[in-house]
Amino acid sequence: MQGHRSVLARVSPLLLGLALWSAAEEYDYYTWQADNFQNGRFYAKQSQCVDIPADLHLCHNVGYKKMRLPNLLEHESMPEVKQQAGSWVPLLAKRCHTDTQVFLCSLFAPVCLERPIYPCRSLCEVVRASCAPVMESYGFPWPEMLDCNKFPLDNDLCITVQFGTKQVTAPPVTKICTQCEIEQKPETMRVQLCASDFVLKMRIKEMKIEKGDRKLIAAQKKKKVLKAGKLKRKEFRKLILYIKNAAGCPCPQLDNLSGNFLIMGRKVDNRLLLTAIYKWDKRSKEMKYAVNFMFSYPCSDTISHSAGPHLGSFH
Template identity: 50%
Template sequence: MKNFIPNLWIVLVLLPSLKAAEYDDDFNWKLDMEIHGNGKTPACMDIPEDLRLCYDVGYNKMMLPNLLDHESISDVKQQASGWVPLVHKACHPSTQLLLCSLFAPVCLERPLYPCRWLCEAVRDKCAPLMESFGFAWPDMLKCDKFPQDDLCISMNETNSNISKPAGQPSVCPQCDNEMNADAILEHMCASEFAIKAKIKEVKIENLDRKVILQKRRKPVRLVTLKKPDLKKLVLYLKNGAKCPCQQLENSGKVYLIMGRLVGKQHILTGIHKWDKSSQEFKKTLKKLKSYKCPAFEAVFK
């Protein structure tokens, strides 16, 4: 994950990306009082290798309890795992920086929080992506609770200027054409069902695409969707009216289609070519039924 954020240790030592103002003791780190009101003194510990979100983030030690009031490293791992796919989607270059400043805060004498504007920058880029998968921006990342004038963590200029070339629309995130197991399993974990089907018709409705399936639909993995509901299943590609999705333009092919119920709509969370000639795809199908997903619902609420 080194490609997503700067070396935070260098950032902290040289302070090029920390926004500082006159230190205010009256402020007394109100967030610190709110989050660490349990009276426990934070301790430093090594960032464990299986904390995928923040291992190799740029520093080796983290504070526990962290700034999200997780008191055990097992709680940190469980909650942080649900954010790994968002970092992989690269919706903003400082997503991991924001998350790790809270899940695995660097060890200092006083807590160092992300700047409010850093949170807002990541939120503005990543919230639409999360919404397209049916997840709202969570309360734990409400940006107005972070400092804007005190010492805080910010992204550096290199990261803040990263953008995609104009005139080149991104592929719809649900239509990511990667056929590796990790990409498919991440889509599956953001889903409540996976089926094998062909596409009959695609219509544009406002900012979404309405996806109508052919009658033959074979369940691959059902969590909340019942078999009788498969017959009347219609999917919506949220915010997908303008982004490219090659799969939806090839209705004659068979696809692994994933989705989840949000409100009264079943939204499309992933669509991959059904390719039994691919060893990677066959390996993924074997994992689908028993794979244990991160606790997305516990994170994005």
């Protein structure tokens, strides 16, 4: 028991323990029972210690090599884990808290010890305090599956806060609208494209301020639907997009409304929310790669639209 306490106290001893554990082949397969506090259940499938695959982007660089499957969110296969975890990848890039990956991966890709190790309630609470406001700017509430009250109070057998209670970086003096904080990199755009409900190439006719949001009215002509998702054709005819809580923050991409834009978004409560915006640049290799990827590879193989909050614009 004392050995486990030292392992769980900090990340580095935890990783050392995992390295020793994964080196012992006879411990790679064993059965276990989930804890009661989250309405634990018996798994029909025998628990395994498996390698964290490189394409599990949420956790492939978390610092240890093997994970427990089924995981602590009741995902019993690796394809299901990848689908469900994929939508959370952009939240890491948003860097809302230093412990975001530790918290999420403790559930999606839990460490392989002799019993399930859950995150402590305090870890959940500090991540929620920093990241929930970012999620809410896109119309996402903190999800029920991550209700902090479900997790145990701090003890020696749960994962506590690792890197402190502050954000990764201090906020800039002038905060750009969250939806406009964009790095035009192929991997960033690929994740955004797959996590969005719809993707458009369009011109903007007019921009207004309405109840704290920016309201974008699309030009009727020269509008191309790159990804329709579940939206109906009539919803694209007279297109109005909203940038939530963006009335008072700058969005450099919208300083000049001329030309085409690459728009990504989601449908929330019958409103179309813009979640990412790029100035269209046909000479951009990154943009060409991302758009070609969308038509060449099915997003269902990488990012599931039913998984998590679809935070596809947090880069």
